[in-house]
Structures are given as C-alpha cells and as structure tokens.
Amino acid sequence: MLLFDLPSSIIYEISTYLKPEELFFNCACICKEANKVFDNDHFKIFWIKNHLNLTLDLSLYDLKCTFLDINSNTIVNFKPWFTNGGVSTREYRNSYANMWKYNADTYSTYYEEGENLKLIKNICCTAYFNGKIQYQNFTDGFYSDVYQLTYNPESLNEKYNIEDLDHTKVLILDPLSNEKIDNYEDYDLKLYRPASVLNTAPTYKIRDTPKFPNNTISIVKKIAIARPVFFTGCVKSLIFIFSENSYTKNFETFNAYNDIENIEKAKSLGNINKIEENNEFEWVEYNNTGKDYYPVLWMQFKTWKVNHIVINLTKCHHPKFVCVKFIDIDDRRSDWDLEDLQPNFDITYSLMLGSVVNLE
Numbered sequence: 001m002l003l004f005d006l007p008s009s010i011i012y013e014i015s016t017y018l019k020p021e022e023l024f025f026n027c028a029c030i031c032k033e034a035n036k037v038f039d040n041d042h043f044k045i046f047w048i049k050n051h052l053n054l055t056l057d058l059s060l061y062d063l064k065c066t067f068l069d070i071n072s073n074t075i076v077n078f079k080p081w082f083t084n085g086g087v088s089t090r091e092y093r094n095s096y097a098n099m100w101k102y103n104a105d106t107y108s109t110y111y112e113e114g115e116n117l118k119l120i121k122n123i124c125c126t127a128y129f130n131g132k133i134q135y136q137n138f139t140d141g142f143y144s145d146v147y148q149l150t151y152n153p154e155s156l157n158e159k160y161n162i163e164d165l166d167h168t169k170v171l172i173l174d175p176l177s178n179e180k181i182d183n184y185e186d187y188d189l190k191l192y193r194p195a196s197v198l199n200t201a202p203t204y205k206i207r208d209t210p211k212f213p214n215n216t217i218s219i220v221k222k223i224a225i226a227r228p229v230f231f232t233g234c235v236k237s238l239i240f241i242f243s244e245n246s247y248t249k250n251f252e253t254f255n256a257y258n259d260i261e262n263i264e265k266a267k268s269l270g271n272i273n274k275i276e277e278n279n280e281f282e283w284v285e286y287n288n289t290g291k292d293y294y295p296v297l298w299m300q301f302k303t304w305k306v307n308h309i310v311i312n313l314t315k316c317h318h319p320k321f322v323c324v325k326f327i328d329i330d331d332r333r334s335d336w337d338l339e340d341l342q343p344n345f346d347i348t349y350s351l352m353l354g355s356v357v358n359l360e
Helices: 006-014 021-031 032-038 041-052 060-071 098-102 145-151 153-160 251-257 263-267
Strands: 075-083 123-133 216-226 233-243 272-277 281-286 292-303 308-317 320-329 349-358
Touching: 041 060, 060 349, 075 098, 075 216, 098 123, 098 349, 123 349, 216 233, 233 251, 233 308, 251 320, 263 272, 263 281, 263 292, 272 308, 281 308, 281 320, 292 308
Parallel strands: none
Antiparallel strands: 075 123, 075 349, 123 320, 216 308, 216 349, 233 292, 233 320, 272 281, 281 292
C-alpha cells in the first residue's frame, strides 16, 4: 500500500513529524499525490494548529500570520504595571519599564548602603497586554560583546578598535548592538551617576486599572530572558505567572511561588509539561491549570557567565496579564568590592514572543 492510499487521518498524523519546508516545499512540490493532500485549507489549518500546539479556532489567514510571527520572534508588547521591587537611582537610565522592552538598558531593583542588609527576595513585576507588538528586530542570539571583551578581547579588536582595554568601559557597551564603535578609547563612560546628580528617578506612567484591547488577544509561544553580565545582582531564578482573564496588584496572590530556589522545589508545583536541564540552564514548563493565575515557566541560570536564553514553550498561551517573580540572584558584590551595598536584582529584559490576533 502506498502512503497516500492510507486514510487521511493517518496521513495527517504522519505529517506532524515533518518540518514545514519538508512538507510544503519538498513533498508538495515534488509529489502530485502529496500536493493533493497538503495543498488545501483544511489540512493547512490542522497542521499549523498542531505545529504550534494552538487550541484557538482562527482563520487560515490569521494562522499563517501567527506562524510567521512566531518564527520571526515577534515581540508581543506588555506594558509595565506595578512592582514591589522599587527602582535603583544609581544605575544610569535605570527604569522598571526596561525589563519589558527589547533594549540593553537594565532594570535594577532598589537597594541601600549598609552592612548586613539582606536580599529582598520574591519581587513581583507585573505587566499587561496592550494589544501591540514591539517593532525591533529580535535576534535569536544575544550579542555577547560584554563577556568577550573581558575574557577574549582580541576576538573583537576589529569591531571596537581596541588598543588598551579599559574594563570599566565594558560595562556600558550595548549588548544588543552589532554596530562598530569607531574608537573604543574615546567612548564616553556614563554608566554610573550618583543619586544626588539625578533630579528625579526614571519614571513611567501607571494606570490604576489596565486598559486592555478589545477583540485582540496575545499568543505567546516563546519567552526570552536576558541579564547584564557584570552587575552585582544578576537575576538567577525567576518564575513567570500568566492570567488570561484576571489582573491584580495584590502581590500576596503569588506567595505560593515564593522561595523556589531550585529545580526540586519547582517540580513540586505539579502540572509539569516539560523539564530541561543542562550545564547552563534548567527550567520547568507547566500546563495551563485553568485557574485565574497559573505558573508557566520557572527557570534558573546555572552559571553567571551565561546571560541570555530563549525558551520555546510546548504550548501557546494567551495571557492578558503577566507576573514575573524574582527569586534569587548571582551575588557578585565581592567581585567588584561592593560588599557594603545591599544585594538587589538586575535584569535586562523578559520578553514574550509570539503574535497578536484581532478577532474582529
């Protein structure tokens, strides 16, 4: 019996193991029988929904757009809302809004000077979907110039025109930039400014009640996390909590996810979809429990030398509200002789990648 003599349901099931280029270009273009089966709207709807693990009933056009958006790492925009982390006024251009944008500016939580001050853990950072996307071109890799300039500077001599490396200047390089600096020695150092120099701390406008878009939903298939390499408190462990129908600024709602500092505690939450462990990261992906607020992803960096990850979720989610809870840090204050500063959290961004669909 030939493959295409099999029932359609079996052929459809077999097709789910093929990559899109294998299915729609190789098979459908070369084989007439395959083209008859695969080149129709019903099959394309089935295949895209299965490939994305998407349960929404969307038109073929919307499904195609969603498929392309996810594959091109489109950034779904979540507008910063409330946090109990405060804002550091010591880091240049520091703002809570930074962690929700694709840029190289860091969000650093508040900290003080003084001995024996402990890290305030379990910080909640919330944001809500505003129906838009961010139009920056997200790259799947994170430019590691900051790390390379410290440990392998000769690899970037041509790009940065380096003769005498000043390690303090490494800190201000934009890790997302792929542009050449004409003269590294003349590059202006403006990373730190004393709090007294800042007239006001960087701020952003907060609505007391989120303004959600009408008839527009988010589709989140990937989560991207980046942290600055050479800060004293780079976020180490964090958990993402989604809601598809609720929002809250009562942070006690998320107390069940406090102090999940290792993968064994993360596993104890149950409803696990996938577990991944390697020498650089470990994470646990959870199923949607149908509750108002449910954990989606717990992850931990296993070495301070790693500063970026993109996690492809098994299933699509449709959050209107996100809470990112900071749990622990890589404490590197002693590396910079800054033990007199209170430990705090530093993060470059946490981004939701996927698509936006208008249901009208």
